Amino acid sequence: VSARLTITTGDPVTDLGARSVVQFEHRHGIIDLSWGHPDPALLPVAGIRKAAAGALDRYGPDALAYGASAGPAPLLAQIADRLEVVDGRRPDGDELLVTAGNSHGIDLVSTALLHSGDVVLVESPTYHLALRVFRDHGLEVRPVACDDVGLRLDTLADVVRSERDRGRTPRLLYIIPTFHNPTGRLMSAERRGDLIEAARALDLRILEDDVYRELSYGEKPPGSLWSMDDQATVVRLGSFAKSLAPGLRVGFLTADPATVRQISNSGVLESGGGIAHFAALIVADFMSTGEYAKHIENLRRAYRSRRDALVHACQEVMPAGASWSIPTGGYFLWVTLPGNVDPEALRAAAEREGMSFMTGVPFQVDGQGEQAIRLAFSRYSEADLREAMARFARASI
Amino acid sequence: VSARLTITTGDPVTDLGARSVVQFEHRHGIIDLSWGHPDPALLPVAGIRKAAAGALDRYGPDALAYGASAGPAPLLAQIADRLEVVDGRRPDGDELLVTAGNSHGIDLVSTALLHSGDVVLVESPTYHLALRVFRDHGLEVRPVACDDVGLRLDTLADVVRSERDRGRTPRLLYIIPTFHNPTGRLMSAERRGDLIEAARALDLRILEDDVYRELSYGEKPPGSLWSMDDQATVVRLGSFAKSLAPGLRVGFLTADPATVRQISNSGVLESGGGIAHFAALIVADFMSTGEYAKHIENLRRAYRSRRDALVHACQEVMPAGASWSIPTGGYFLWVTLPGNVDPEALRAAAEREGMSFMTGVPFQVDGQGEQAIRLAFSRYSEADLREAMARFARASI
Numbered sequence: 001v002s003a004r005l006t007i008t009t010g011d012p013v014t015d016l017g018a019r020s021v022v023q024f025e026h027r028h029g030i031i032d033l034s035w036g037h038p039d040p041a042l043l044p045v046a047g048i049r050k051a052a053a054g055a056l057d058r059y060g061p062d063a064l065a066y067g068a069s070a071g072p073a074p075l076l077a078q079i080a081d082r083l084e085v086v087d088g089r090r091p092d093g094d095e096l097l098v099t100a101g102n103s104h105g106i107d108l109v110s111t112a113l114l115h116s117g118d119v120v121l122v123e124s125p126t127y128h129l130a131l132r133v134f135r136d137h138g139l140e141v142r143p144v145a146c147d148d149v150g151l152r153l154d155t156l157a158d159v160v161r162s163e164r165d166r167g168r169t170p171r172l173l174y175i176i177p178t179f180h181n182p183t184g185r186l187m188s189a190e191r192r193g194d195l196i197e198a199a200r201a202l203d204l205r206i207l208e209d210d211v212y213r214e215l216s217y218g219e220k221p222p223g224s225l226w227s228m229d230d231q232a233t234v235v236r237l238g239s240f241a242k243s244l245a246p247g248l249r250v251g252f253l254t255a256d257p258a259t260v261r262q263i264s265n266s267g268v269l270e271s272g273g274g275i276a277h278f279a280a281l282i283v284a285d286f287m288s289t290g291e292y293a294k295h296i297e298n299l300r301r302a303y304r305s306r307r308d309a310l311v312h313a314c315q316e317v318m319p320a321g322a323s324w325s326i327p328t329g330g331y332f333l334w335v336t337l338p339g340n341v342d343p344e345a346l347r348a349a350a351e352r353e354g355m356s357f358m359t360g361v362p363f364q365v366d367g368q369g370e371q372a373i374r375l376a377f378s379r380y381s382e383a384d385l386r387e388a389m390a391r392f393a394r395a396s397i
Numbered sequence: 398v399s400a401r402l403t404i405t406t407g408d409p410v411t412d413l414g415a416r417s418v419v420q421f422e423h424r425h426g427i428i429d430l431s432w433g434h435p436d437p438a439l440l441p442v443a444g445i446r447k448a449a450a451g452a453l454d455r456y457g458p459d460a461l462a463y464g465a466s467a468g469p470a471p472l473l474a475q476i477a478d479r480l481e482v483v484d485g486r487r488p489d490g491d492e493l494l495v496t497a498g499n500s501h502g503i504d505l506v507s508t509a510l511l512h513s514g515d516v517v518l519v520e521s522p523t524y525h526l527a528l529r530v531f532r533d534h535g536l537e538v539r540p541v542a543c544d545d546v547g548l549r550l551d552t553l554a555d556v557v558r559s560e561r562d563r564g565r566t567p568r569l570l571y572i573i574p575t576f577h578n579p580t581g582r583l584m585s586a587e588r589r590g591d592l593i594e595a596a597r598a599l600d601l602r603i604l605e606d607d608v609y610r611e612l613s614y615g616e617k618p619p620g621s622l623w624s625m626d627d628q629a630t631v632v633r634l635g636s637f638a639k640s641l642a643p644g645l646r647v648g649f650l651t652a653d654p655a656t657v658r659q660i661s662n663s664g665v666l667e668s669g670g671g672i673a674h675f676a677a678l679i680v681a682d683f684m685s686t687g688e689y690a691k692h693i694e695n696l697r698r699a700y701r702s703r704r705d706a707l708v709h710a711c712q713e714v715m716p717a718g719a720s721w722s723i724p725t726g727g728y729f730l731w732v733t734l735p736g737n738v739d740p741e742a743l744r745a746a747a748e749r750e751g752m753s754f755m756t757g758v759p760f761q762v763d764g765q766g767e768q769a770i771r772l773a774f775s776r777y778s779e780a781d782l783r784e785a786m787a788r789f790a791r792a793s794i
Binding site for chain 2: 045048061067073101111116134267278
C-alpha cells in the first residue's frame with residue numbers, strides 16, 4: 001500500500017483500506033528489482049500538468065467529448081512524426097490507431113484478429129503477462145526457442161509444422177525484437193528480415209511488441225519489423241508507458257490500413273469512441289511543445305547510468321559461472337546462473353537480506369525451470385541498485 | 398470533421414486529413430438527433446482543468462505510475478459514496494472496479510466471463526453497439542421481447558428453453574433497466590425483483606447497463622438490479638460518459654467480490670495496471686470537491702428542459718397514430734409511427750429538410766424492421782430541437 005494513499009472521502013473508509021492508488025507494492029526494507037516500472041522520480045509531473053491544461057485550452061469541450069475511434073488526429077500526427085525519427089518509417093494516417101497501452105493493444109488484437117482456440121507462438125522466454133492476455137481470450141500459446149540474435153527460424157518452422165500435424169494452424173507470432181523482456185536482447189537487422197520472410201512462408205502474422213524502442217542506450221536499434229513490412233504481415237504495438245507515463249494509459253499500433261480499419265470499427269471503439277481520448281490529447285500536447293524529445297534524452301541518460309551501475313555491481317557479486325549480456329536498451333538485465341544455484345532458493349535468501357528479483361519461471365510458457373533471473377534497473381537509483389546487489393552478494397554466500 | 402481540428406505538427410499533414418479529434422461527424426445544415434452524445438456546452442472544461450491539476454498536486458507521480466488494477470482507491474471511495482446516495486446501496490471496496498467506460502466494461506465481461514460461442518440474451522430492441530461488442534467476441538445474441546414495464550419474463554423463459562432444446566445454454570442476459578436505450582423505458586421495481594428471481598431459476602447471469610441512472614428528470618428511479626442482488630447474479634456497469642465527460646473514458650462495474658477479483662486479475666489489467674488511471678484520479682478529484690453533485694443537478698435541469706421541448710414539439714408535429722411515452726430520464730425519445738409511414742423514407746425526407754434521427758432497425762438483433770424512430774435530445778438546445786422538429790414536420794407532409 002502506497003504511503004501516498006489518501007482516501008478522499010471525509011470518513012475513514014475501512015473497506016477500501018486494502019486498495020491502493022498505484023500497482024507497485026512497497027515491501028518494507030526490500031529493494032525490489034522484480035518490478036518493470038519506471039522510477040516515480042522520472043515521471044514528468046509538471047510537464048503533464050501543463051499539457052493537460054494545454055489540451056483543454058486548445059481543444060475545449062472536444063477534449064472531453066467522445067473521441068475519434070482510432071484516436072485523435074493531433075496525436076496520430078505526433079506519433080507519425082516521431083516514428084519517422086526513431087523507426088525510420090512514417091505511418092500514414094490510416095496505418096495508425098491509439099490504444100490504452102501495450103497490454104490493451106494485445107487485448108484488442110486478440111479480440112479482432114484471433115478466435116478462441118487459435119494457436120499463438122511466442123518467444124521462449126517471453127513477457128509473462130502477455131501470456132495471460134492471450135489465455136484470457138481462450139488462445140493456446142506455444143513457445144519457440146531463441147538464440148543470441150533472436151528467434152530461431154528453424155525452430156519456428158518446426159513448431160508450425162508440428163502444430164499442423166496435430167491439426168492446429170498457428171495464426172500469430174507474438175515477439176519483442178527490440179530490448180526484449182525479460183532478456184534485454186536486440187534482434188539483429190538481418191534476422192528481422194529473415195523472420196518476416198519466414199512468417200510469410202508459414203502464413204503467420206506477427207504481433208510486434210515494440211514498447212522499449214525509445215529507451216536505447218547505445219546505437220540506434222534496427223527499425224521495427226513493421227517498418228520493413230509492405231505486405232500486411234506485421235502489427236506493431238507501441239506505448240507511452242515506458243517513454244512517458246504508464247498511468248496515462250496511452251499506446252498505439254501501426255498496421256496495414258485494412259487491419260487498422262477492422263480494429264477501429266470494433267464495437268468497443270465504435271461505441272465508446274477513442275479508448276483514451278483526453279489522455280491522448282495530453283500526450284499530443286506534450287509532444288507538440290518539444291517536451292517529449294527532451295524527456296526521452298533525460299530517460300536515456302538516467303537509465304543508461306543505472307544499467308551501468310547494475311552491470312558493474314553484477315561483475316563484482318555474481319557467483320562464478322554466471323553469465324549475462326549487457327542490454328543496449330530497455331529495463332532489464334537477464335542473468336543465467338550456474339547449475340549449482342537454485343534461483344528460487346536464492347531469491348528467498350535475497351529477500352531475507354532486503355532485495356528481490358524475478359526468477360525465469362514465469363517467463364516460460366510451460367512454467368518449467370529456467371536457470372536465470374531478471375533484474376530490473378528502471379525503478380531505482382544507482383545507489384539503490386548498488387545496495388541491492390550488496391544484499392544479493394550476502395544472500396549468495 | 399470537427400471545425401476545431403488542428404493538426405499540431407508544423408507542416409500540413411494531408412494523410413491525416415480524414416481523421417478528426419472527435420467522433421461526432423457534423424453534417425452541414427443538419428440538426429442530427431441520431432447521436433447519443435452530450436452537448437459540448439455541458440462538458441465541464443474548467444472543472445476538469447482544475448481537477449487534473451488537483452489530481453497531480455495531490456498524488457504527484459503516483460497519478461502517472463501504473464495504477465492499481467481495480468482502479469485507484471480514491472475513485473473507488475467516491476463511487477461507493479455516490480452509489481449509496483443514487484442507488485441505495487454502497488458497494489464494498491472489493492465489489493467495485495474501474496473500467497474505461499461502459500463499452501469497455503462490456504468488453505471486459507465478454508472476455509472474462511464468457512466463451513466464444515456462448516449465447517447472450519438481450520432486450521428487443523437494445524443498444525445496437527453492445528451487440529457489436531458481443532459479436533466481436535464470437536458470442537451469439539438472441540432477442541427477448543419487452544412490454545411497457547420491461548423484459549417479458551414468460552418470453553425470457555421460452556427463449557432459454559428453446560435455446561436449450563437446440564443444445565445451447567444461454568449464459569448471460571444483457572439489459573438496460575433504467576432509462577433504456579433506445580426506448581427510454583424505466584423497468585418497474587416489481588419487475589426488477591421478479592427478473593432477478595427468474596434469472597436465478599434459469600441459471601442466467603445478468604449484465605446490467607446502468608449508464609443513465611444519474612440523468613433522472615422525475616422521481617428517483619428504482620435501485621439497480623445489482624442493489625437488489627445478494628447472490629452474485631448481477632454485474633452492473635456504470636460510467637461517467639453521460640454524467641461527466643465521455644472523453645475521459647472512465648466507468649465502473651459493481652459485482653460480487655469473486656467476479657471483481659476475476660476481472661481485476663485479468664491479463665490486461667494485471668499487465669497495464671488500472672485501465673484509466675490518471676483520468677480516474679481526475680474524476681475522483683472532481684467528485685471530492687462537490688463539483689460532481691452540482692454538475693449532475695445542472696445536467697438534470699438542462700436535459701429535463703430539452704426533453705420537455707422535444708416532447709412538446711412531437712405533440713405538435715407527429716403524424717396521427719404516432720405514439721410515445723415520455724421518458725423520465727436518459728437521452729432518448731422513442732416514437733412508434735403509424736403503419737402507413739416508412740421510417741427509412743421519412744428519415745431520407747427529413748435529411749433533405751435538415752434534420753436526422755435513427756430508425757429502429759439497428760436496435761433489432763435480427764435487423765428486422767421496427768416501426769419506430771429514436772430521437773436524442775441530449776446534444777442540442779431547446780431552440781435547435783424545436784427547429785429540428787419543424788423540419789421533421791415539413792418532411793412528414
